[in-house]
Amino acid sequence: xxxxxxxxxxxxxxxxxYTIASTYSVVIDxxxxxxxxxxxxxxxxxxxxxxxxxxxxxxxxxxxxxLNITEAEANILMDSSYINDSLQIVLESIVDYKAxxxxxxxxxxxxxxxxxxxxxxxxxxxxxxxxxxxISKSLYYKNDISDYLYNIDIxxxxx
Amino acid sequence: xxxxxxxILLLIAALFIISEDKIKLLKYLGITAVVxxxxxxxxxxxxxILINTFLGDFNITKISSLIFNKFLYTSIFSLIIGxxxxxxxxxxxxxxxxxxxx
Numbered sequence: 540x541x542x543x544x545x546x547x548x549x550x551x552x553x554x555x556x557y558t559i560a561s562t563y564s565v566v567i568d569x570x571x572x573x574x575x576x577x578x579x580x581x582x583x584x585x586x587x588x589x590x591x592x593x594x595x596x597x598x599x600x601x602x603x604x605x606l607n608i609t610e611a612e613a614n615i616l617m618d619s620s621y622i623n624d625s626l627q628i629v630l631e632s633i634v635d636y637k638a639x640x641x642x643x644x645x646x647x648x649x650x651x652x653x654x655x656x657x658x659x660x661x662x663x664x665x666x667x668x669x670x671x672x673x674i675s676k677s678l679y680y681k682n683d684i685s686d687y688l689y690n691i692d693i694x695x696x697x698x
Numbered sequence: 699x700x701x702x703x704x705x706i707l708l709l710i711a712a713l714f715i716i717s718e719d720k721i722k723l724l725k726y727l728g729i730t731a732v733v734x735x736x737x738x739x740x741x742x743x744x745x746x747i748l749i750n751t752f753l754g755d756f757n758i759t760k761i762s763s764l765i766f767n768k769f770l771y772t773s774i775f776s777l778i779i780g781x782x783x784x785x786x787x788x789x790x791x792x793x794x795x796x797x798x799x800x
Contacts, residue, residue: 542716542718545716546713546716546717546726549709549712549713549716550713550726550729550730552709553706553709553710553713553726553730554729554730554733554734554737556702556705556706556709557706557730557731557734557776558734558737558738558741559702560699560702560703560706561734561738561772561776562738562741562769563699563702564699564772565738565742565765565768565769565772567699568768569765569768577764578761578764581760581761581764582760582761585757586756586757586758586760587756587757589756589757590754590755590756590757591750591754591756591757591758591759593757596755596756597755598755598756
Protein backbone atom coordinates (compact mmCIF):
# COMPACT_ATOMS: atom_id res chain seq x y z
CA UNK A 540 0.00 0.00 0.00
CA UNK A 541 1.32 3.43 -0.90
CA UNK A 542 2.38 5.85 1.83
CA UNK A 543 -0.16 8.47 0.64
CA UNK A 544 -3.02 5.95 0.84
CA UNK A 545 -2.11 5.08 4.44
CA UNK A 546 -1.92 8.80 5.31
CA UNK A 547 -5.38 9.40 3.79
CA UNK A 548 -6.87 6.44 5.71
CA UNK A 549 -5.28 7.68 8.98
CA UNK A 550 -6.54 11.20 8.30
CA UNK A 551 -10.11 9.95 7.74
CA UNK A 552 -9.86 7.90 10.95
CA UNK A 553 -8.49 10.91 12.87
CA UNK A 554 -11.31 13.15 11.57
CA UNK A 555 -13.87 10.49 12.57
CA UNK A 556 -12.48 9.95 16.07
CA TYR A 557 -12.00 13.71 16.66
CA THR A 558 -15.60 14.45 15.55
CA ILE A 559 -17.07 11.62 17.66
CA ALA A 560 -15.02 12.71 20.70
CA SER A 561 -16.19 16.34 20.31
CA THR A 562 -19.83 15.29 19.83
CA TYR A 563 -19.63 13.01 22.86
CA SER A 564 -18.17 15.80 25.02
CA VAL A 565 -21.05 18.12 24.00
CA VAL A 566 -23.59 15.38 24.78
CA ILE A 567 -22.00 14.81 28.22
CA ASP A 568 -22.04 18.56 28.85
CA UNK A 569 -25.75 18.78 27.93
CA UNK A 570 -26.79 15.69 29.92
CA UNK A 571 -24.72 16.64 32.96
CA UNK A 572 -26.87 17.71 35.95
CA UNK A 573 -25.82 21.35 35.54
CA UNK A 574 -26.52 21.07 31.80
CA UNK A 575 -30.05 19.84 32.55
CA UNK A 576 -30.50 22.70 35.04
CA UNK A 577 -29.34 25.14 32.35
CA UNK A 578 -32.00 23.71 30.00
CA UNK A 579 -34.68 23.75 32.70
CA UNK A 580 -33.96 27.44 33.37
CA UNK A 581 -34.95 28.15 29.77
CA UNK A 582 -38.43 26.63 30.16
CA UNK A 583 -41.36 28.85 31.08
CA UNK A 584 -45.09 28.22 31.30
CA UNK A 585 -45.84 29.59 27.83
CA UNK A 586 -43.31 27.16 26.28
CA UNK A 587 -45.28 24.22 27.70
CA UNK A 588 -48.54 25.46 26.15
CA UNK A 589 -47.23 26.39 22.69
CA UNK A 590 -45.60 24.35 19.91
CA UNK A 591 -42.37 25.09 18.04
CA UNK A 592 -44.20 27.55 15.77
CA UNK A 593 -45.61 29.41 18.77
CA UNK A 594 -49.19 28.19 18.24
CA UNK A 595 -51.21 26.87 21.18
CA UNK A 596 -50.82 23.09 21.56
CA UNK A 597 -53.35 20.44 22.65
CA UNK A 598 -52.28 20.76 26.30
CA UNK A 599 -53.25 24.44 26.22
CA UNK A 600 -56.78 23.67 25.01
CA UNK A 601 -57.14 20.77 27.49
CA UNK A 602 -56.13 22.98 30.43
CA UNK A 603 -58.16 25.97 29.17
CA UNK A 604 -61.28 23.81 28.85
CA UNK A 605 -60.70 22.08 32.19
CA LEU A 606 -60.24 25.39 34.01
CA ASN A 607 -63.00 27.03 31.97
CA ILE A 608 -61.01 30.23 31.46
CA THR A 609 -60.87 32.77 28.62
CA GLU A 610 -57.87 33.21 26.30
CA ALA A 611 -57.09 36.52 28.01
CA GLU A 612 -57.03 34.82 31.43
CA ALA A 613 -54.91 31.98 30.04
CA ASN A 614 -52.42 34.56 28.74
CA ILE A 615 -52.29 36.31 32.12
CA LEU A 616 -51.65 32.97 33.85
CA MET A 617 -48.97 31.90 31.35
CA ASP A 618 -47.12 35.22 31.71
CA SER A 619 -47.48 35.36 35.50
CA SER A 620 -44.05 35.68 37.12
CA TYR A 621 -45.41 33.93 40.24
CA ILE A 622 -46.53 30.89 38.22
CA ASN A 623 -43.25 30.83 36.28
CA ASP A 624 -41.27 31.02 39.54
CA SER A 625 -43.30 28.11 40.94
CA LEU A 626 -42.71 26.14 37.72
CA GLN A 627 -38.96 26.64 38.15
CA ILE A 628 -39.15 25.32 41.74
CA VAL A 629 -41.02 22.21 40.54
CA LEU A 630 -38.64 21.63 37.59
CA GLU A 631 -35.57 22.06 39.82
CA SER A 632 -37.11 19.57 42.24
CA ILE A 633 -37.65 17.02 39.44
CA VAL A 634 -34.02 17.40 38.27
CA ASP A 635 -32.63 17.04 41.79
CA TYR A 636 -34.90 14.07 42.53
CA LYS A 637 -34.31 12.22 39.25
CA ALA A 638 -30.77 13.22 38.26
CA UNK A 639 -29.15 13.75 41.66
CA UNK A 640 -31.19 10.98 43.36
CA UNK A 641 -31.98 13.48 46.10
CA UNK A 642 -35.12 12.02 47.69
CA UNK A 643 -35.46 15.11 49.92
CA UNK A 644 -35.93 17.23 46.80
CA UNK A 645 -39.27 15.59 46.01
CA UNK A 646 -42.17 17.95 46.67
CA UNK A 647 -45.17 16.48 48.42
CA UNK A 648 -48.65 16.69 46.91
CA UNK A 649 -49.57 19.37 49.43
CA UNK A 650 -46.43 21.40 48.68
CA UNK A 651 -47.20 21.36 44.96
CA UNK A 652 -50.78 22.40 45.68
CA UNK A 653 -49.55 25.22 47.97
CA UNK A 654 -47.19 26.43 45.24
CA UNK A 655 -50.08 26.58 42.76
CA UNK A 656 -52.39 28.20 45.30
CA UNK A 657 -49.90 30.94 46.23
CA UNK A 658 -48.90 31.59 42.62
CA UNK A 659 -52.53 31.91 41.48
CA UNK A 660 -53.53 34.08 44.45
CA UNK A 661 -50.62 36.46 43.83
CA UNK A 662 -51.37 36.75 40.11
CA UNK A 663 -53.32 39.92 39.41
CA UNK A 664 -55.92 40.77 36.72
CA UNK A 665 -57.89 37.53 36.98
CA UNK A 666 -61.26 37.15 38.69
CA UNK A 667 -61.64 35.68 42.15
CA UNK A 668 -63.99 33.10 40.67
CA UNK A 669 -61.26 31.89 38.29
CA UNK A 670 -58.71 31.76 41.10
CA UNK A 671 -61.03 29.66 43.26
CA UNK A 672 -61.76 27.40 40.29
CA UNK A 673 -58.04 26.83 39.53
CA ILE A 674 -57.22 26.15 43.19
CA SER A 675 -60.09 23.65 43.53
CA LYS A 676 -58.96 21.87 40.32
CA SER A 677 -55.41 21.75 41.70
CA LEU A 678 -56.73 20.18 44.88
CA TYR A 679 -58.74 17.66 42.86
CA TYR A 680 -55.81 16.65 40.61
CA LYS A 681 -52.88 17.06 43.01
CA ASN A 682 -52.17 13.34 43.35
CA ASP A 683 -52.12 12.86 39.57
CA ILE A 684 -49.86 15.93 39.12
CA SER A 685 -47.27 14.63 41.58
CA ASP A 686 -47.27 11.11 40.11
CA TYR A 687 -46.93 12.47 36.58
CA LEU A 688 -44.12 14.89 37.43
CA TYR A 689 -41.90 12.45 39.28
CA ASN A 690 -42.32 9.69 36.69
CA ILE A 691 -40.71 11.81 33.95
CA ASP A 692 -37.68 9.96 32.55
CA ILE A 693 -34.31 11.69 32.89
CA UNK A 694 -31.23 9.84 31.67
CA UNK A 695 -27.69 10.90 32.49
CA UNK A 696 -24.73 9.75 30.40
CA UNK A 697 -21.58 8.83 32.24
CA UNK A 698 -18.38 10.40 30.81
CA UNK B 699 -13.72 9.60 26.87
CA UNK B 700 -10.13 8.59 27.67
CA UNK B 701 -10.37 5.96 24.90
CA UNK B 702 -10.99 8.74 22.37
CA UNK B 703 -7.99 10.75 23.62
CA UNK B 704 -5.72 7.69 23.40
CA UNK B 705 -7.01 6.91 19.88
CA ILE B 706 -6.40 10.51 18.75
CA LEU B 707 -2.85 10.46 20.16
CA LEU B 708 -2.13 7.08 18.52
CA LEU B 709 -3.39 8.29 15.14
CA ILE B 710 -1.30 11.49 15.39
CA ALA B 711 1.74 9.40 16.33
CA ALA B 712 1.11 7.09 13.35
CA LEU B 713 0.81 10.07 11.00
CA PHE B 714 4.04 11.52 12.45
CA ILE B 715 5.90 8.25 11.83
CA ILE B 716 4.54 7.69 8.31
CA SER B 717 4.86 11.23 6.90
CA GLU B 718 8.28 11.93 5.42
CA ASP B 719 8.07 15.67 5.96
CA LYS B 720 7.27 16.13 9.67
CA ILE B 721 6.10 19.69 9.05
CA LYS B 722 3.24 18.17 7.05
CA LEU B 723 1.83 16.84 10.31
CA LEU B 724 0.67 20.40 11.04
CA LYS B 725 -1.15 20.41 7.70
CA TYR B 726 -2.84 17.09 8.54
CA LEU B 727 -3.90 18.35 11.97
CA GLY B 728 -5.22 21.55 10.38
CA ILE B 729 -7.28 19.59 7.85
CA THR B 730 -8.60 17.33 10.65
CA ALA B 731 -9.67 20.26 12.84
CA VAL B 732 -11.31 22.21 9.99
CA VAL B 733 -13.23 19.19 8.58
CA UNK B 734 -14.30 18.11 12.11
CA UNK B 735 -15.40 21.68 12.87
CA UNK B 736 -17.61 21.71 9.77
CA UNK B 737 -18.96 18.21 10.60
CA UNK B 738 -19.79 19.35 14.16
CA UNK B 739 -21.77 22.27 12.75
CA UNK B 740 -23.71 19.86 10.51
CA UNK B 741 -24.33 17.42 13.42
CA UNK B 742 -25.52 20.27 15.67
CA UNK B 743 -27.86 21.57 12.97
CA UNK B 744 -29.31 18.09 12.27
CA UNK B 745 -29.79 17.54 16.01
CA UNK B 746 -31.60 20.88 16.33
CA ILE B 747 -33.99 19.93 13.51
CA LEU B 748 -34.55 16.45 15.03
CA ILE B 749 -35.30 17.86 18.51
CA ASN B 750 -37.76 20.39 17.06
CA THR B 751 -39.41 17.65 14.95
CA PHE B 752 -39.79 15.04 17.69
CA LEU B 753 -40.63 17.41 20.56
CA GLY B 754 -42.59 19.87 18.42
CA ASP B 755 -45.65 19.62 20.70
CA PHE B 756 -43.90 21.99 23.10
CA ASN B 757 -42.01 25.18 22.31
CA ILE B 758 -38.46 23.95 22.81
CA THR B 759 -36.74 26.23 20.27
CA LYS B 760 -34.78 27.88 23.12
CA ILE B 761 -33.56 24.46 24.29
CA SER B 762 -32.62 23.23 20.80
CA SER B 763 -30.82 26.55 20.18
CA LEU B 764 -28.93 26.12 23.47
CA ILE B 765 -27.78 22.64 22.40
CA PHE B 766 -26.90 23.88 18.89
CA ASN B 767 -24.86 26.73 20.45
CA LYS B 768 -22.77 24.19 22.38
CA PHE B 769 -21.98 22.45 19.08
CA LEU B 770 -21.29 25.86 17.52
CA TYR B 771 -18.75 26.83 20.23
CA THR B 772 -16.96 23.46 19.91
CA SER B 773 -16.97 23.85 16.14
CA ILE B 774 -15.55 27.41 16.29
CA PHE B 775 -12.82 26.21 18.68
CA SER B 776 -11.97 23.39 16.27
CA LEU B 777 -11.96 25.72 13.24
CA ILE B 778 -9.64 28.20 15.02
CA ILE B 779 -7.23 25.37 15.91
CA GLY B 780 -7.37 24.21 12.26
CA UNK B 781 -6.70 27.69 10.88
CA UNK B 782 -3.82 28.29 13.31
CA UNK B 783 -2.06 24.98 12.57
CA UNK B 784 -2.54 25.39 8.79
CA UNK B 785 -1.18 28.96 8.98
CA UNK B 786 1.87 27.81 10.98
CA UNK B 787 2.48 25.09 8.37
CA UNK B 788 2.28 27.66 5.53
CA UNK B 789 4.55 30.08 7.40
CA UNK B 790 7.22 27.41 7.95
CA UNK B 791 7.09 26.42 4.26
CA UNK B 792 7.30 30.10 3.26
CA UNK B 793 10.27 30.77 5.58
CA UNK B 794 12.02 27.66 4.19
CA UNK B 795 11.55 28.96 0.64
CA UNK B 796 12.98 32.36 1.57
CA UNK B 797 16.00 30.83 3.29
CA UNK B 798 16.59 28.60 0.22
CA UNK B 799 16.49 31.64 -2.12
CA UNK B 800 19.00 33.46 0.07
